[in-house]
Amino acid sequence: MRLADLARYRQAAYRLLGEALRHPESERLATLRVVAEELRERPGPLAGLAVFPQWLELLRGVVELADGAAPGLDETYVRLFVVSPDGICPPVGSHYLAPDAPASVMAEIEGEYARAGLVLSAEATEPPDHIAVALDFMAYLCAAEADSWGQKAPAEAATQLDLEARFLERYLCRWLPAFAELIANCDADGFYARVTEATRNFAAHDLEIVTALAARFRGEEAR
Amino acid sequence: MIVYLCRDLEGGGLDLTLLAGRIAECDPQAEVRIAPGPCDRPERWLDREGTPTDRLLFGLCAVADRGELHARARRLGFDPLAIEVVNLGVSCALAPTRAEATRKAQALLGAGLARSRVFLAGGPENVKAVFIQDQQISRRSLFTLPPIRWEVVPSIRDEACAAARGCRACATTCPHKALDATDGRMVLSKAQCMGCGACVSACPVAAIELPGASLAQIEAQLGALLGPDAACGPRSGILFHCSRGAPSLSQLPRPAAAYPINWLPVELPCLGMVTPTWILHCLGLGAAAVGMLACRREECRFGQRETLEGRADYCRTVLRALGASPDSVRTVDVTDKRALAEALARPIAQAPSPAGDGSAGLDLRHDHGATANALLELAGRWGRTPDHAIEYLQSPLGVVTLNSGCTACGACASACPTGALAIEQNGAEVALSFDGTRCTACDVCAPVCPEKVVQVDRRTDFRLLSRGRHELHRDDVVRCEKCGGVVATRALLDRFRTILGDDPAMSTITRYCEACRGSLL
Numbered sequence: 001m002r003l004a005d006l007a008r009y010r011q012a013a014y015r016l017l018g019e020a021l022r023h024p025e026s027e028r029l030a031t032l033r034v035v036a037e038e039l040r041e042r043p044g045p046l047a048g049l050a051v052f053p054q055w056l057e058l059l060r061g062v063v064e065l066a067d068g069a070a071p072g073l074d075e076t077y078v079r080l081f082v083v084s085p086d087g088i089c090p091p092v093g094s095h096y097l098a099p100d101a102p103a104s105v106m107a108e109i110e111g112e113y114a115r116a117g118l119v120l121s122a123e124a125t126e127p128p129d130h131i132a133v134a135l136d137f138m139a140y141l142c143a144a145e146a147d148s149w150g151q152k153a154p155a156e157a158a159t160q161l162d163l164e165a166r167f168l169e170r171y172l173c174r175w176l177p178a179f180a181e182l183i184a185n186c187d188a189d190g191f192y193a194r195v196t197e198a199t200r201n202f203a204a205h206d207l208e209i210v211t212a213l214a215a216r217f218r219g220e221e222a223r
Numbered sequence: 224m225i226v227y228l229c230r231d232l233e234g235g236g237l238d239l240t241l242l243a244g245r246i247a248e249c250d251p252q253a254e255v256r257i258a259p260g261p262c263d264r265p266e267r268w269l270d271r272e273g274t275p276t277d278r279l280l281f282g283l284c285a286v287a288d289r290g291e292l293h294a295r296a297r298r299l300g301f302d303p304l305a306i307e308v309v310n311l312g313v314s315c316a317l318a319p320t321r322a323e324a325t326r327k328a329q330a331l332l333g334a335g336l337a338r339s340r341v342f343l344a345g346g347p348e349n350v351k352a353v354f355i356q357d358q359q360i361s362r363r364s365l366f367t368l369p370p371i372r373w374e375v376v377p378s379i380r381d382e383a384c385a386a387a388r389g390c391r392a393c394a395t396t397c398p399h400k401a402l403d404a405t406d407g408r409m410v411l412s413k414a415q416c417m418g419c420g421a422c423v424s425a426c427p428v429a430a431i432e433l434p435g436a437s438l439a440q441i442e443a444q445l446g447a448l449l450g451p452d453a454a455c456g457p458r459s460g461i462l463f464h465c466s467r468g469a470p471s472l473s474q475l476p477r478p479a480a481a482y483p484i485n486w487l488p489v490e491l492p493c494l495g496m497v498t499p500t501w502i503l504h505c506l507g508l509g510a511a512a513v514g515m516l517a518c519r520r521e522e523c524r525f526g527q528r529e530t531l532e533g534r535a536d537y538c539r540t541v542l543r544a545l546g547a548s549p550d551s552v553r554t555v556d557v558t559d560k561r562a563l564a565e566a567l568a569r570p571i572a573q574a575p576s577p578a579g580d581g582s583a584g585l586d587l588r589h590d591h592g593a594t595a596n597a598l599l600e601l602a603g604r605w606g607r608t609p610d611h612a613i614e615y616l617q618s619p620l621g622v623v624t625l626n627s628g629c630t631a632c633g634a635c636a637s638a639c640p641t642g643a644l645a646i647e648q649n650g651a652e653v654a655l656s657f658d659g660t661r662c663t664a665c666d667v668c669a670p671v672c673p674e675k676v677v678q679v680d681r682r683t684d685f686r687l688l689s690r691g692r693h694e695l696h697r698d699d700v701v702r703c704e705k706c707g708g709v710v711a712t713r714a715l716l717d718r719f720r721t722i723l724g725d726d727p728a729m730s731t732i733t734r735y736c737e738a739c740r741g742s743l744l
Binding site: 052149152 | 277294297298300301302346347348350351352353354365366367368369371373413
């Protein structure tokens with residue numbers, strides 16, 4: 001199996017998770033269903049991952065979303081993520097990492113984006129520490145990694161792997177467990193509980209793979 | 224739950240129709256499917272559409288490669304660790320008659336069902352990616368993903384872990400130094416962990432989970448094999464082995480009638496998991512013997528043979544003290560087929576009185592007094608309580624004593640991970656008590672004692688176990704002159720006086736509680 005393919009599939013997975021955690025408009029849900037169906041039918045290298053059974057479960061959940069699911073999901077989304085006092089699961093990293101100093105987390109994460117050559121658009125409606133933005137960023141890093149493997153530039157790909165591992169370890173995997181647990185308590189067995197649990201598992205598992213791949217590359221480079 | 228039985232077992236000496244009926248009686252939820260199929264490819268039987276459950280149990284003639292089964296299970300969306308595989312071909316071949324072989328198969332499948340019922344799926348923290356490297360490294364290999372083997376590693380439930388109180392039982396036991404306490408949390412290094420499971424059985428508060436070999440699964444398995452509903456009867460022995468055990472058993476000569484004990488195999492990641500508590504509990508529940516098929520010292524990849532020998536030797540010492548045969552606990556090299564056949568064939572003396580009905584279930588948790596419960600059960604069965612303590616380096620139990628100078632400050636009780644030490648205030652007095660049934664000699668209490676009067680000895684004292692919780696020290700409580708709250712024990716204030724002498728602060732310290740002292744200032 002080619003590492004470029006693995007990176008492309010990981011990119012797709014992060015994109016799907018990021019979109020699933022955005023506002024559930026009908027059009028977005030329809031696209032999600034199509035993508036989930038495609039990934040279920042052709043899982044590619046994702047089928048070899050230890051986290052695949054949970055991933056398949058999530059895809060099944062997305063595919064089985066009813067046509068008229070949007071209004072109900074919209075209500076849940078707003079209750080969980082938007083309004084207070086019931087909006088008790090903020091989908092932003094700063095709430096979990098430094099609730100008293102959110103600006104420091106946002107500055108740190110923008111620094112991570114800048115390290116990869118990205119700046120947040122002035123038109124962005126979501127804060128930089130929003131879960132969907134962070135997952136989009138991981139998708140971007142995976143795409144860059146896939147390009148590097150495709151261009152037969154393993155050193156560049158290894159640099160991307162290091163950036164992925166760094167972002168997952170220092171940021172995403174530090175707050176996703178608390179976020180997922182909070183949603184599980186507020187939306188037990190609901191769609192968002194499944195998505196956040198899958199995101200937590202996928203990110204933690206991805207860190208394991210990315211770290212091992214980066215170590216493998218360094219090991220072979222040392223030879 | 225779906226139970227698949229290989230049709231070929233019929234020819235191997237099992238009555239599958241009878242077996243299926245008994246499984247259905249034992250678990251009405253279980254659906255038994257007898258299917259023809261090569262046992263070396265059980266993964267072919269996996270069918271997502273036709274299998275509406277994740278819980279599967281395979282009863283097979285032999286298992287060639289579980290790696291393929293797990294990989295295919297994963298691809299189809301099954302949790303591979305939720306799939307139990309029982310190697311009936313090897314295990315039941317040791318039974319002398321068709322009826323006994325079927326009864327044994329029933330016992331083993333029943334234990335598999337029990338394990339499956341309590342299985343809890345792990346998360347990504349329980350998975351370690353290991354690349355299976357090619358011998359030849361080429362430029363092309365840089366661009367391809369090498370085959371990955373997913374190893375299972377334990378995870379720690381922080382909310383239950385006693386590391387913040389100073390407990391290091393798992394870290395001390397780990398043969399690969401994969402556990403370390405950081406900021407009061409026990410942290411596992413996946414890179415160093417080899418998944419042997421030694422930490423799982425060492426943890427005094429059952430805070431470590433190893434999916435597939437969790438404490439709950441072991442308890443369920445042993446409970447089913449030896450409990451009141453066990454199918455195999457009184458002359459059963461438990462045979463612990465690692466993944467290398469099944470091939471050795473399959474190569475044994477088959478004068479089946481010569482085996483006087485009905486050996487029931489229990490596979491573990493490594494025999495380093497087997498503690499004296501487990502061995503003694505098996506015997507207490509009525510096992511005629513406990514055997515351990517161990518790797519040779521130089522061959523055990525976890526380096527646990529010596530530890531295992533020490534633990535087995537401790538158990539033999541206990542059995543001797545009880546007047547029982549130390550031969551009830553046997554260790555044998557897994558590669559020494561002659562010694563293995565001989566060890567399995569040796570008869571054994573039964574205890575004079577039968578085991579209890581085991582209806583209370585099996586509880587292997589140290590903080591629930593597991594070792595002591597097993598010892599007292601055995602003492603009852605053999606009708607003897609040794610009047611001398613057993614001093615032994617591998618004793619899983621300890622005894623805490625106090626030298627003079629205790630101030631009843633309670634630091635030791637706060638630190639004790641199992642609750643063996645407890646401090647209780649009763650009216651005008653405070654009492655420090657000790658329950659020897661819960662002490663694991665972890666030695667967390669001694670270093671935290673400010674007066675250095677706590678002493679921990681690693682020994683097994685039956686009289687102390689029978690005594691239960693008893694008082695070690697008692698002292699008066701001095702109350703606050705302002706609010707009536709507790710200031711400290713009298714001995715602690717006397718200690719302050721010794722240190723501070725005529726310091727003017729003493730008159731406030733000895734008369735008012737901490738809160739009132741603050742308001743006075």
